[in-house]
Amino acid sequence: xxxxxxxxxxxLGLLAVPFGMAQAGEKVDEIRIGVVVPLSGIGATxxxxxxxxxxxxxDEINNxxxxxxxxxxxxxxxxxxxxxxxxxxxxxxxxxxxxxNVQVIIGSYQSAVTIVATEVAERYKTPWVVLASxxxxxxxxxxxxxxxxxxxxxxxxxxxxxxIKALSQETGKAPKTIGLFVEGxxxxxxxxxxxxxxxKNYGYDLVFDEAYTPGQADFSAQILKIRSKKPDLLIxxxxxxxxxxxxxxxxxxxxxxxxxxxSVGSGAEDPAFYAATPPxxxxxxxxxxxxxxxxxxxxxxxxGVSKKAKEVLGYDLNAYVAQGYSNVYIxxxxxxxxxxADKEKLREALAKTNITSGPALITGYNKIAFDxxxxxxxxxxAISQNLNGKRTTVWPASNRPQGLKYVWPIPAWKDR
Amino acid sequence: MDPIILGIAVVNxxxxxxxxxxxxxxLSLIFGVMRVINFAHGTFxxxxxxxxxxxxxxxxxxxxxxxxxxxxxxxxxGYAIQSVIIAPLFExxxxxxxxxxxxLLLTAxxxxxxxxxxxxxxxxxxxxxxxxxxxxxxxxGEMLNINYARLMAFLVSxxxxxxxxxxxxxxxxxxxxxxxxxxxDAAALCGINVRQVYNITFGLGCAILGVxxxxxxxxxxxxxxVGLSFGIRSFITVVLGGIGSIPGSILGxxxxxxxxxxxxxxxxxxxASIFSFVIFILVLLFRPTGLMGMKV
Numbered sequence: 001x002x003x004x005x006x007x008x009x010x011x012l013g014l015l016a017v018p019f020g021m022a023q024a025g026e027k028v029d030e031i032r033i034g035v036v037v038p039l040s041g042i043g044a045t046x047x048x049x050x051x052x053x054x055x056x057x058x059d060e061i062n063n064x065x066x067x068x069x070x071x072x073x074x075x076x077x078x079x080x081x082x083x084x085x086x087x088x089x090x091x092x093x094x095x096x097x098x099x100x101n102v103q104v105i106i107g108s109y110q111s112a113v114t115i116v117a118t119e120v121a122e123r124y125k126t127p128w129v130v131l132a133s134x135x136x137x138x139x140x141x142x143x144x145x146x147x148x149x150x151x152x153x154x155x156x157x158x159x160x161x162x163x164i165k166a167l168s169q170e171t172g173k174a175p176k177t178i179g180l181f182v183e184g185x186x187x188x189x190x191x192x193x194x195x196x197x198x199x200k201n202y203g204y205d206l207v208f209d210e211a212y213t214p215g216q217a218d219f220s221a222q223i224l225k226i227r228s229k230k231p232d233l234l235i236x237x238x239x240x241x242x243x244x245x246x247x248x249x250x251x252x253x254x255x256x257x258x259x260x261x262x263s264v265g266s267g268a269e270d271p272a273f274y275a276a277t278p279p280x281x282x283x284x285x286x287x288x289x290x291x292x293x294x295x296x297x298x299x300x301x302x303x304g305v306s307k308k309a310k311e312v313l314g315y316d317l318n319a320y321v322a323q324g325y326s327n328v329y330i331x332x333x334x335x336x337x338x339x340x341a342d343k344e345k346l347r348e349a350l351a352k353t354n355i356t357s358g359p360a361l362i363t364g365y366n367k368i369a370f371d372x373x374x375x376x377x378x379x380x381x382a383i384s385q386n387l388n389g390k391r392t393t394v395w396p397a398s399n400r401p402q403g404l405k406y407v408w409p410i411p412a413w414k415d416r
Numbered sequence: 417m418d419p420i421i422l423g424i425a426v427v428n429x430x431x432x433x434x435x436x437x438x439x440x441x442x443l444s445l446i447f448g449v450m451r452v453i454n455f456a457h458g459t460f461x462x463x464x465x466x467x468x469x470x471x472x473x474x475x476x477x478x479x480x481x482x483x484x485x486x487x488x489x490x491x492x493x494g495y496a497i498q499s500v501i502i503a504p505l506f507e508x509x510x511x512x513x514x515x516x517x518x519x520l521l522l523t524a525x526x527x528x529x530x531x532x533x534x535x536x537x538x539x540x541x542x543x544x545x546x547x548x549x550x551x552x553x554x555x556x557g558e559m560l561n562i563n564y565a566r567l568m569a570f571l572v573s574x575x576x577x578x579x580x581x582x583x584x585x586x587x588x589x590x591x592x593x594x595x596x597x598x599x600x601d602a603a604a605l606c607g608i609n610v611r612q613v614y615n616i617t618f619g620l621g622c623a624i625l626g627v628x629x630x631x632x633x634x635x636x637x638x639x640x641x642v643g644l645s646f647g648i649r650s651f652i653t654v655v656l657g658g659i660g661s662i663p664g665s666i667l668g669x670x671x672x673x674x675x676x677x678x679x680x681x682x683x684x685x686x687x688a689s690i691f692s693f694v695i696f697i698l699v700l701l702f703r704p705t706g707l708m709g710m711k712v
């Protein structure tokens with residue numbers, strides 16, 4: 001008899017728990033932000049950078065007293081490792097939402113992974129602020145809970161082509177043919193598609209257009225092909241390990257690209273890439289990134305964040321640390337306006353975001369405001385050229401350091 | 417298709433294929449002798465790449481010289497893992513004939529643990545060695561260039577294969593290994609310490625990876641997940657060439673390398689892998705023991 005009473009009491013107690021947790025109330029102790037990034041597998045260095053940026057931001061907020069509108073609620077980051085696999089990311093997202101009860105998630109670098117994981121978030125009506133994934137489809141599905149502060153893939157492509165056009169006009173020397181060499185999953189293919197579509201407006205001929213499987217051991221076959229097609233300029237989209245191998249072989253094969261190697265980032269935005277590749281292999285390379293690489297010179301307040309990043313990672317602020325940092329501040333801004341931990345109210349506050357100053361703009365944008373699809377309309381990147389081992393912004397012209405002499409076209413290998 | 421370009425593609429394919437073949441040697445040996453499918457093979461290659469990287473990073477030691485550290489270190493690691501972790505599984509089975517599944521899972525587990533230990537210890541960053549020598553290339557004519565580091569890796573791969581074949585056919589230990597591979601019980605009856613042979617074989621399989629790692633590090637990159645793609649290719653190479661056959665392993669590797677390289681000239685690289693897999697399936701259908709495999 002006692003045993004039965006005991007059993008019933010326990011069952012009732014367990015049933016009551018979810019109710020207890022659902023009543024958030026306006027005095028909240030902590031806000032849980034899920035961080036779903038690759039911490040192993042391809043892109044793990046970038047995942048670590050994003051996590052570091054987010055951690056630095058969360059620590060800053062907590063040290064300044066937490067979320068004021070919620071009575072000083074502290075931020076807690078709950079980490080999930082995507083392993084760079086879409087299915088793992090989806091189950092991690094589900095775990096964070098169902099078991100850890102996060103209010104919002106940020107992630108996940110690879111577009112192929114983010115696209116799948118955000119579907120889970122949308123289903124569970126949990127806001128998601130995208131980190132670095134540029135594939136157009138991510139905000140093109142009519143989802144209401146997905147917000148992207150960073151570039152849309154088509155912006156990346158447009159900026160690359162605009163930069164080429166601007167440099168051509170300034171110097172009077174223009175390329176005629178272009179080659180495209182991209183990684184064969186969501187991001188690379190998305191970028192290639194955008195370049196192809198936009199090329200019509202710029203009048204360049206596409207003479208080489210191929211994708212490769214990430215993780216390839218040897219690019220000799222494709223470099224051979226590129227050489228036989230002789231494009232004036234090559235646009236690449238590669239992750240770190242492939243970029244390292246490709247640049248090394250590009251140098252060894254002395255592949256001449258008169259108007260340069262134009263990388264749309266990812267691998268070329270990763271400090272580990274520069275540590276592992278000989279300087280000669282990255283000379284004169286143009287890199288498009290969602291970040292102004294010399295921002296610590298232009299906006300001194302960012303140097304503090306850069307120092308903290310260096311303590312953890314061993315290198316300075318880069319695009320991915322900045323995005324991790326920025327996303328947390330965007331969420332904090334929304335939380336202060338929503339004054340509630342409720343996911344619906346948070347979503348509405350995020351949709352009405354209009355940030356024109358403050359730490360969230362560490363990424364170098366002038367404004368963060370999301371349109372109806374969840375895309376930040378004011379995101380833009382910058383194109384840098386690697387001159388004497390230092391990456392310097394060459395486009396937009398307004399971001400260029402005074403009196404900079406960029407190199408266009410670039411010298412042939414035999415003349416270096 | 418321009419014959420020169422085709423020729424160059426073939427040469428590149430051979431260089432890479434020799435490497436695939438050598439990496440697969442250890443796998444072939446271990447399976448041929450012990451019937452153990454070593455799922456951790458790629459992981460040992462990763463360790464074989466990290467050792468010369470760290471000796472270069474910390475002591476400035478030339479990776480080619482690091483062979484004297486990497487090969488024994490991996491031999492000992494392989495020996496230890498076989499004698500301490502895998503051998504007990506053998507003990508449990510009466511006739512020392514293993515249920516394939518349990519050892520597979522065991523080696524897979526070992527691989528996972530080592531992968532993640534490496535991730536924890538070294539961090540996820542992709543690293544590379546920077547050696548001026550590694551970027552020098554040999555130019556033949558105007559278009560064909562052969563990277564010295566890759567050429568060295570290829571030559572070492574062939575040397576290992578030849579050395580291993582000689583060792584197995586000429587030395588006493590080699591003969592013990594071969595007889596154990598043919599018939600465990602008969603070998604034991606002849607007084608061969610089968611347990612010891614197993615330990616040495618596993619150690620040898622891993623030591624080979626240590627040597628190859630030292631020669632790969634100048635032109636490849638190093639990260640905790642680098643073993644994965646090579647692990648998969650090793651399986652294809654071994655089945656293609658024939659389990660337990662050393663020349664078969666090299667042959668399988670060469671076929672894989674050349675097919676990928678040549679097909680990559682006609683179709684995109686992603687589609688080119690399809691050709692390798694199609695050949696793989698055809699070989700399995702018509703010659704299941706592989707091109708040069710022994711009758712199991």
